[in-house]
Amino acid sequence: MFDTLLRHCNLPDGRTDIDIGITGGRIAAVAPHLPGPAGEEIDAGGQLVSPPFVDAHFHMDSTLSYGLPRVNQSGTLLEGIALWGELKPLLVQEAIVERALAYCDWAVAKGLLAIRSHVDVCDPRLLATEALLHVRERVKPYLDLQLVAFPQDGVLRAPGALDNLRRALDMGVDVVGGIPHFERTMADGAASVRLLCEEAASRGLRVDMHCDESDDPLSRHIETLASESVRLGLQGRVTGSHLTSMHSMDNYYVSKLLPLMREAGVAAIANPLINITLQGRHDTYPKRRGMTRVPELLAAGIPVAFGHDCVMDPWYGLGSGDMLEVAHMGLHVAQMTGQDGIRACFQAVTATPAAILGLDGYGLEPGCRADLVLLQAADPVEAIRLRATRLLVMRAGKVIARTAPATATLSLPERPGEVDFRLHRKKV
Numbered sequence: 001m002f003d004t005l006l007r008h009c010n011l012p013d014g015r016t017d018i019d020i021g022i023t024g025g026r027i028a029a030v031a032p033h034l035p036g037p038a039g040e041e042i043d044a045g046g047q048l049v050s051p052p053f054v055d056a057h058f059h060m061d062s063t064l065s066y067g068l069p070r071v072n073q074s075g076t077l078l079e080g081i082a083l084w085g086e087l088k089p090l091l092v093q094e095a096i097v098e099r100a101l102a103y104c105d106w107a108v109a110k111g112l113l114a115i116r117s118h119v120d121v122c123d124p125r126l127l128a129t130e131a132l133l134h135v136r137e138r139v140k141p142y143l144d145l146q147l148v149a150f151p152q153d154g155v156l157r158a159p160g161a162l163d164n165l166r167r168a169l170d171m172g173v174d175v176v177g178g179i180p181h182f183e184r185t186m187a188d189g190a191a192s193v194r195l196l197c198e199e200a201a202s203r204g205l206r207v208d209m210h211c212d213e214s215d216d217p218l219s220r221h222i223e224t225l226a227s228e229s230v231r232l233g234l235q236g237r238v239t240g241s242h243l244t245s246m247h248s249m250d251n252y253y254v255s256k257l258l259p260l261m262r263e264a265g266v267a268a269i270a271n272p273l274i275n276i277t278l279q280g281r282h283d284t285y286p287k288r289r290g291m292t293r294v295p296e297l298l299a300a301g302i303p304v305a306f307g308h309d310c311v312m313d314p315w316y317g318l319g320s321g322d323m324l325e326v327a328h329m330g331l332h333v334a335q336m337t338g339q340d341g342i343r344a345c346f347q348a349v350t351a352t353p354a355a356i357l358g359l360d361g362y363g364l365e366p367g368c369r370a371d372l373v374l375l376q377a378a379d380p381v382e383a384i385r386l387r388a389t390r391l392l393v394m395r396a397g398k399v400i401a402r403t404a405p406a407t408a409t410l411s412l413p414e415r416p417g418e419v420d421f422r423l424h425r426k427k428v
């Protein structure tokens with residue numbers, strides 16, 4: 001007998017009317033018409049049951065700090081970095097913890113149960129690092145928080161940054177970060193990539209760098225990142241975040257770069273909401289989109305995830321932890337509006353980032369941890385279109401969040417009743 005039985009589920013892979021049996025916090029069986037009774041039965045009613053959303057790129061040390069100490073007037077990346085520099089000396093640990101926990105509440109309500117967050121390690125007090133290590137433990141029962149040691153001001157450019165980064169890793173930060181395009185020269189940027197990859201290799205850690213986050217077609221640190229991955233045997237453990245310069249690169253160069261990334265086992269993370277907002281700021285018209293080449297990366301066999309990057313911080317004043325909003329923007333910017341493209345964008349906020357983070361027991365196979373989201377939608381395409389309500393969120397077989405279904409009732413005399421936003425086509 002199962003502890004819990006979810007009846008009549010549609011799955012992201014297209015299977016319909018499937019039952020999911022859960023025992024001891026893990027998925028025990030996935031098949032049509034599983035035998036009951038169970039401790040509890042939940043009728044999914046032909047709606048989508050997905051593994052939880054995963055955000056592969058976030059900044060939890062700055063989230064929900066919008067307006068502190070002032071608002072970003074130009075809306076640019078560089079004013080955002082300067083503003084963060086003004087805020088850093090004013091930060092206190094309890095406030096960072098409080099804001100991070102509040103964001104995790106939003107995340108859980110939206111079915112987002114795993115987040116890779118960069119944490120700025122340039123402050124010698126390592127205040128934010130300590131705060132987020134504390135938050136990582138606090139949320140562990142319900143959310144996987146993976147931390148990246150991120151030298152925001154440049155590991156070579158900022159005095160003491162390498163030492164601080166090493167201290168943060170000693171304290172238990174999970175992943176090595178970097179920002180080569182923010183170093184003073186291309187040569188320094190390449191040197192920083194080598195240095196940081198060696199640090200990761202010697203510690204057996206993964207790498208995730210902010211890489212080429214600019215519109216400069218000659219910003220090519222991704223090439224160094226890929227070749228260092230091969231040299232140090234880090235294949236499958238290295239990620240390039242943003243890669244926005246690829247949008248502006250020469251096509252011939254990209255035709256060489258993509259196979260190199262594929263051979264090096266380097267994954268890519270685009271951050272559609274932020275890339276479309278921050279890039280192209282030096283352009284008049286035509287104005288570049290500034291997101292990396294998502295369909296081309298996917299076609300070359302390179303895993304691509306979408307990250308939220310920022311929610312209400314010095315760089316971005318919007319957002320609510322909704323990865324369907326991220327996928328929705330991503331498919332528009334990348335022009336991935338075909339059915340396969342939209343499904344790939346759903347993957348980019350679920351299974352692909354789970355693989356990039358190396359999450360254990362993620363998925364809907366028997367044996368996986370019973371982490372699930374029931375959405376008010378029939379399939380992944382409808383989920384993105386409607387930014388569907390998360391009716392129920394489950395962690396290890398226990399319901400941890402519920403949201404009432406979104407409905408609207410018309411009081412038009414000619415057409416009274418509930419509005420149904422699904423497409424019911426009866427005639428051509």
Ligand SMILES: [Zn+2]
Pocket residue numbers: 057058059118210309
């Ligand atoms: Zn970032």
